[in-house]
Amino acid sequence: MVDLTTQTLEVETARSRRPYRQMAARFMRHRLAVVGAVVLILMALIVIAAPWFLPYRYDQQDFTILGVPTPPSAEHWLGTDELGRDALTRLVYGGRVSLGVGLLGAIISTLVGTAIGSVAGFYRGIWDMLLMRFTDVMLSIPTLPLVLLLSTLFRPSPGLLIVIVGGLIWMGTARLVRSQFLALREREYVEAARALGAAGPRLILRHILPNALGPITVAATLAVGTSIMLESGLSFLGFGILPPVPTWGNILNSASGWLSIAPWLAIPPGLCIFFTVLAVNFVGEGLRDAMEPRG
Structure with missing residues (x-):
């Protein structure tokens, strides 16, 4: 009897896990989504581990090279800015802020949107209208002008x-x-619970x-x-987080005045923004295909 009960529980557990395994398999078949997930995981690990492998602080200055940016070298892999700060260090620490704002801002927007949408869709009537x-x-x-204000x-x-x-x-x-x-809300299981x-x-809930x-x-x-x-x-427009705290946007803003003689300051943060947003979109497409298969 005990063996039969154990076998039944194992079968039920396997059945409950099957949809998740199927979703994972569909996601893994989406190659761009997998690549995007790998890129995001690597970026997250790099920015989290920054204090343990970067030799400089993000606001540390080399007073012997003030005035103009210096090109990449063995000591400063991405060069330095006009204030003598290591560009690679500021890029990685800027990723901490940009990725953190992106993740936590998305969590807040999802919680607010889910709360409002669920109340409106479930109760309908006056709540839905308001x-x-x-x-x-x-x-x-327009979002950007409001955020600027x-x-x-x-x-x-x-x-x-x-x-x-x-x-x-x-x-x-x-x-x-x-x-x-x-x-x-009109499904049979909801009516049964009601x-x-x-x-x-x-x-x-x-x-x-x-x-x-x-x-x-x-x-x-x-x-x-x-x-x-x-x-x-x-x-980038100067209305967000201000230096010396680095973000990818204000690094681009600072580098815009040196594009003609020091393009290496602007290219890395621009590429980080581009590839991060592209990777997020690929992961979103992969999740959508995995959770809502077509055909």
């Missing part, structure tokens, strides 16, 4: 910039989650939200790229 009209108003406001009023620290970015890119997630909830006395919050995690995960992944681009644009 929340979706508010979402439409936010969508009608907020950055002017409140000179952002990294934490404040994360809140600003995350609080202004949640609208697409809210509309996506609402559409998912409108469809899922007949058994389950209240609204329990229906949302236990029965509907888990079945909408696929599209939400894809939206959250793509929001990382949006957050990175927004932070980089703000810092």
